[in-house]
Amino acid sequence: MKSYRAPGGAPIRVLDGVDLAVPRGRLALVLGASGSGKSTLLNVVGLLEDAEGGDVIVGGERVSALGRSAQGRARGRYIGFVFQSFLLLPSLTALDNVLLAARYARRARLDARRRARELLAEFGVLERQAHYPPQLSGGEQQRVAFCRAVLNDPPLLLADEPTGNLDDANGRVILEALRARARAGAAVVVVSHRADAVGAADAVYHMREGRLEPGPSTSGGGPS
Ligand SMILES: Nc1ncnc2c1ncn2[C@@H]1O[C@H](COP(=O)(O)OP(=O)(O)OP(=O)(O)O)[C@@H](O)[C@H]1O
Numbered sequence: 711m712k713s714y715r716a717p718g719g720a721p722i723r724v725l726d727g728v729d730l731a732v733p734r735g736r737l738a739l740v741l742g743a744s745g746s747g748k749s750t751l752l753n754v755v756g757l758l759e760d761a762e763g764g765d766v767i768v769g770g771e772r773v774s775a776l777g778r779s780a781q782g783r784a785r786g787r788y789i790g791f792v793f794q795s796f797l798l799l800p801s802l803t804a805l806d807n808v809l810l811a812a813r814y815a816r817r818a819r820l821d822a823r824r825r826a827r828e829l830l831a832e833f834g835v836l837e838r839q840a841h842y843p844p845q846l847s848g849g850e851q852q853r854v855a856f857c858r859a860v861l862n863d864p865p866l867l868l869a870d871e872p873t874g875n876l877d878d879a880n881g882r883v884i885l886e887a888l889r890a891r892a893r894a895g896a897a898v899v900v901v902s903h904r905a906d907a908v909g910a911a912d913a914v915y916h917m918r919e920g921r922l923e924p925g926p927s928t929s930g931g932g933p934s
């Protein structure tokens with residue numbers, strides 16, 4: 711359960727008895743109208759916001775019960791997050807924004823740089839690696855943010871409207887990359903108000919008035 715109280719207003723119940731289990735190797739898509747609570751759900755799962763009740767369990771560990779700093783470490787190690795508003799640091803170049811994720815990775819610095827460049831190339835933004843976020847288009851920022859989220863190959867990947875700023879071709883590249891993460895064994899959760907990711911999903915849910923309902927079954931697009 712999660713509710714918000716605006717100053718002077720009655721509390722709004724944004725999440726209410728939501729139960730979502732995403733096995734490794736699967737991509738779950740949560741659809742819902744604007745304001746239905748999709749970002750809130752992802753923020754709670756991603757340990758960015760506390761809920762008033764319920765648990766978040768990642769890889770068998772009840773991470774919602776950990777203290778703040780342990781949660782921060784768990785987030786760095788296990789969770790990749792593609793934010794709806796990208797949240798790139800304006801004082802860092804595109805490349806250094808991607809490398810932010812490497813702070814938690816047990817991998818050599820040079821190796822992280824090589825991998826970061828590979829990802830930027832894969833998503834067509836390598837020529838923009840030295841640009842600062844204000845010098846990038848919205849779609850370029852979204853792709854850089856995606857590179858940052860997947861740099862460490864996180865076992866749990868959370869993506870908030872990951873194609874929201876992209877043209878069809880780049881949107882397909884991102885959806886295929888999300889699928890590839892699931893194929894490689896990650897649990898992937900995508901939230902969106904657009905249905906363009908339905909074909910990439912193993913399971914589809916709808917957020918309605920704070921509740922999560924199973925959506926239409928997909929046409930067998932899951933991994934075998
Ligand atoms: N910090 C907050 N304080 C008060 N209300 C909030 C807060 N954050 C979100 N809300 C409200 O909670 C509801 C759900 O917001 P949320 O961002 O989860 O929606 P969403 O489904 O992601 O929408 P969108 O598709 O527009 O991104 C909205 O009605 C919003 O106004």
Ligand SMILES: [Mg+2]
Pocket residue numbers: 748749750794870
């Ligand atoms: Mg949202």
